[in-house]
């Protein structure tokens with residue numbers, strides 16, 4: 001069973017970690033507007049929005 005509400009790319013965290021260790025906002029969640037509440041909390045300069 002897969003929880004459809006939980007993004008499989010970022011596991012619901014809103015942040016995707018690539019194989020090369022780069023980190024970025026989950027585009028899927030961004031499109032869906034899930035990151036509204038998270039975006040304000042993202043202050044890490046390593047995270048590209």
Ligand SMILES: [Zn+2]
Pocket residue numbers: 007008009010011012013014015026027028029
């Ligand atoms: Zn996501």
